Amino acid sequence: MSIKSINLNGTILPKKRALFSIENRALKYGDGLFESIRILNGKMPFLSLHIKRLKKGMKTLKLKIPKKYSTAFFKKEISKLIYKKANLRIRLSVFRKPGGLYTPHSNQVIFCIQAQEFGTPTFQLNPEGLTLGIYTENYLACNSLSNIKTSNSLIYILASIFSKENKFDDALLANEYDRIAETSRANIFFVKNGKLYTPPLNEGCLKGTMRSIIVKLAKRNKINVIKQKIDFSFIYGADEAFTTNAISGINWIKKIDEKSFKQNKTSSALLLELNKLL
Numbered sequence: 001m002s003i004k005s006i007n008l009n010g011t012i013l014p015k016k017r018a019l020f021s022i023e024n025r026a027l028k029y030g031d032g033l034f035e036s037i038r039i040l041n042g043k044m045p046f047l048s049l050h051i052k053r054l055k056k057g058m059k060t061l062k063l064k065i066p067k068k069y070s071t072a073f074f075k076k077e078i079s080k081l082i083y084k085k086a087n088l089r090i091r092l093s094v095f096r097k098p099g100g101l102y103t104p105h106s107n108q109v110i111f112c113i114q115a116q117e118f119g120t121p122t123f124q125l126n127p128e129g130l131t132l133g134i135y136t137e138n139y140l141a142c143n144s145l146s147n148i149k150t151s152n153s154l155i156y157i158l159a160s161i162f163s164k165e166n167k168f169d170d171a172l173l174a175n176e177y178d179r180i181a182e183t184s185r186a187n188i189f190f191v192k193n194g195k196l197y198t199p200p201l202n203e204g205c206l207k208g209t210m211r212s213i214i215v216k217l218a219k220r221n222k223i224n225v226i227k228q229k230i231d232f233s234f235i236y237g238a239d240e241a242f243t244t245n246a247i248s249g250i251n252w253i254k255k256i257d258e259k260s261f262k263q264n265k266t267s268s269a270l271l272l273e274l275n276k277l278l
Contacts, residue, residue, distance in 0.1 A: 003088070007080050007113035019112070023098035030152030031104070032095025033057045037078070038247050039088040041121035044078065045278050046246065047071055049209040054094065057148035063096060064107040081115045089118035089247055095151065118247070122275045125268055129254025129261065130243070132183065133168040134232070135159040140175045140182070140204035147207040159184035170243065172256060175204035180230040186243035186251070187211040190234065191266045197234070200227040210244040217273045223266070235259050242267035249274055 005012050008019055025031035035050040048071045058065050078090055091114045099105030138155050140146050159171040163184060172188070175181040182188055182205040190197045196218050199205050218225050235241070240263045241253040250271045252264035 003081060003115040003117065005081060006115075007077055007111075009110050009112070010077060012080055021098065024095070025098060025100075025104065026093070026095035026151045029102070030150060031061075032093060032151040033061060034091055034093040034149050034151060036149070036246050037090040037092060038118070038249075039078075039082055039086055039090060039115075040119075040123075040278055041087065042082060042085045043278065044075060046209055046213065047075055047078075049212065050092070050246070053148065053207060053209060054092070057150070058094060058109070060144050060148055061096075061150070062107055063094065063109050066109070077111075078113055078115075081113060085121070087117065087119050087121055088115045090115050093151070122278060123249030123271060125264070125271045126248075126251045129252050129264065130169040131254055132170050132172050132256045133163060133166050134257055135162045135171040135173055135184065137162070139178070140173055142175050142177070142202055142204040146181075146204040147201050149206065156184045174232075175199075177203075177229075178232075179203060180232060180234070181205045183243055186245040186248070188241065188243050189214070190230070190238040191240035191242075191263075192234075192238045195224045195226055196266070197226050197228060197230060197238075199230050203229060208244060209246050210249065213274065213277070214244050214250070214270055217270055221269070221273060239263055240266050 004015055006015055020027060035054050037050050051071045051074055055065055082088060093112045094109050096104050097106050097108045097110055138158060159173055163171045170183045170185055172183055173181050181199055181203050187205055187208040201207055215225050235256050236259050241256060241261050243251045250267050252267040253261055
């Protein structure tokens with residue numbers, strides 16, 4: 001079944017209809033943010049984490065948060081687009097209302113929900129490990145904007161183009177201190193001597209919803225999780241590596257630069273635990 005509509009501020013409209021004027025602030029200035037949400041078998045198991053991050057991001061961007069913006073509210077609005085046992089990718093966008101130049105006329109907001117068919121009723125581990133390059137043309141800033149999904153995604157776009165041009169599956173991104181932050185589409189984890197390592201949020205990475213879930217699952221399964229600054233040299237002593245995001249769940253990495261990883265035991269085990277939550 002194909003999704004032929006979108007939800008614009010509570011009104012269901014056909015996808016082909018023109019929605020925004022040239023004054024839309026997300027278009028003009030990237031003045032907004034978004035959440036990518038996975039629907040599995042018609043369910044929204046981690047929606048509350050997304051709404052919590054959305055509201056924190058709105059506060060960071062000085063957007064006025066309507067009182068009705070709760071998990072229950074957005075579950076109802078998303079449900080207007082989905083069907084029974086749907087497997088979908090949802091994009092929930094929130095942006096400032098039109099008006100003004102850099103200084104907006106208002107901090108009131110509009111939301112938009114889009115849906116597209118995606119995947120299976122559970123998260124699946126990639127059968128072939130990812131191959132990552134290292135993108136160094138631009139660097140992630142270590143500030144609060146890096147922790148939220150703003151509508152300005154240029155560094156991720158350019159890193160993705162770099163990956164495509166060089167036939168990589170993804171690209172590792174560095175922060176302003178030339179340390180590992182994340183990839184162009186996910187948070188990153190390394191396994192070394194049975195311990196799990198990932199960059200802390202003050203290193204410029206996104207505060208990923210799946211990142212937080214995996215950290216909790218690892219701790220529950222007695223895996224020591226260490227959030228620390230990670231230099232690129234760390235890659236070559238690691239035993240395993242994998243990425244996490246809300247859409248794919250977990251993807252294991254086969255190679256970063258010249259370093260090959262031959263194991264995916266930890267990512268496989270954590271994926272089994274993740275699917276138990278569904």
